[in-house]
Amino acid sequence: xxxxxxxxxxxxxxxxxxxxxxxxxxxxxxxxxxxxxxxxxxxxxxxxxxxxxxxxxxxxxxxxxxxxxxxxxxxxxxxxxxxxxxxxxxxxxxxxxxxxxxxxxxxxxxxx
Amino acid sequence: xxxxxxxxxxxxxxxxxxxxxxxxxxxxxxxxxxxxxxxxxxxxxxxxxxxxxxxxxxxxxxxxxxxxxxxxxxxxxxxxxxxxxxxxxxxxxxxxxxxxxxxxxxxxxxxxx
Numbered sequence: 001x002x003x004x005x006x007x008x009x010x011x012x013x014x015x016x017x018x019x020x021x022x023x024x025x026x027x028x029x030x031x032x033x034x035x036x037x038x039x040x041x042x043x044x045x046x047x048x049x050x051x052x053x054x055x056x057x058x059x060x061x062x063x064x065x066x067x068x069x070x071x072x073x074x075x076x077x078x079x080x081x082x083x084x085x086x087x088x089x090x091x092x093x094x095x096x097x098x099x100x101x102x103x104x105x106x107x108x109x110x111x112x
Numbered sequence: 113x114x115x116x117x118x119x120x121x122x123x124x125x126x127x128x129x130x131x132x133x134x135x136x137x138x139x140x141x142x143x144x145x146x147x148x149x150x151x152x153x154x155x156x157x158x159x160x161x162x163x164x165x166x167x168x169x170x171x172x173x174x175x176x177x178x179x180x181x182x183x184x185x186x187x188x189x190x191x192x193x194x195x196x197x198x199x200x201x202x203x204x205x206x207x208x209x210x211x212x213x214x215x216x217x218x219x220x221x222x223x224x225x
Contacts (some may be wrong), residue, residue, distance in 0.1 A: 030210050040114075042202060042216035043155075050211065087155065091210065096162040097143050098210050099170070103153035 004103035006088050011109045012078055020106045022088035030098050031091040034062050034073045037105065038084045046073070046086075075108075083110045085092045115139075116217035118203055124223045131185065131190040133150045133220050145185035146178065147169075148199040156168030162185055164199065193224045 004024045012018040024032070031050035035043035049055055049064035049071060061074040075082055085105040091098045119134035130220040137144065145160040147170075157170030159178040164193075167178050170176045175197060190197055200221050 033213060043216050044216070045213035048211055048213065087153075095168050096166065097160065097208075099145075099157060099160065100155075100214060101157075102147075102155040104152060 004088055004090060004101060006086075006103040006106045007109045008104070009109070011111060014078055014080060014110055014112050016078050017074065017076050018078060018108065020075075020086050020108065022071045022073075022103060024069050024071070024088070024090050026090050026092055026101065027067065028093035029090060030093050032062075032064055032071050033089040033091065033100065035087040035089060036084050037087060040087075043087055078110050080110050080112070083108060114213050116203060116205055116215050118201075118217040118220050120220050121218060122221045124225065125193050127194060128162040129193050131193050132223065133188040133190075133201055133203075133218055133222070135186045135188070136184055137205040137215070138184065139205060140183065140213065141207050141215075142183075143203040143208070144180065145206070146176075146186065146188045147202045147204065148172070149202055149219075150199050152188070158188065195224050198222060198224045
């Protein structure tokens with residue numbers, strides 16, 4: 001089967017650093033995506049990891065360990081606008097094309 | 113700027129009605145997807161299409177069908193709407209490479225009374 005786990009909610013302070021964890025179990029693993037979704041809006045792409053290690057993109061970084069089935073999204077210098085849901089999604093080989101399996105999302109609240 | 117559009121932001125239908133949700137992308141993407149998003153359940157894949165007239169079932173296809181007659185357009189059909197199909201429906205498209213991200217439309221909030 002397949003399973004993706006991430007915390008339901010997190011709270012952090014403006015200017016701080018927060019790490020959102022994601023663990024997964026799946027067959028046919030073909031990469032891991034992180035998306036950001038503000039309330040009432042569509043998800044938008046943040047990062048993609050397919051090899052082990054850290055990918056840095058400005059204030060956001062994402063880490064992957066394939067052997068442990070583990071990823072995290074690191075947000076630095078938090079801003080109020082970072083309050084959103086963060087979705088972990090595993091890409092799987094499947095039939096004619098790759099499919100994404102999404103976690104239920106982590107709702108991050110950034111407080112002043 | 114890439115764009116995925118959906119025909120309606122909000123839709124209210126009655127039980128038993130046939131419902132069409134339209135999605136159009138302007139990126140010449142081969143792959144298109146329909147999801148529904150419910151609190152506590154996350155995004156779940158209903159159907160996807162990897163080419164014109166080609167479709168495959170996702171994880172929750174029951175009660176839905178799809179149509180892809182043109183590359184840019186992917187339609188989700190609820191043959192006979194039921195109250196448990198009240199949800200947010202999101203369409204997405206993606207290029208061929210495995211590292212390509214999915215681009216999402218703004219979503220359609222469907223309420224079935």
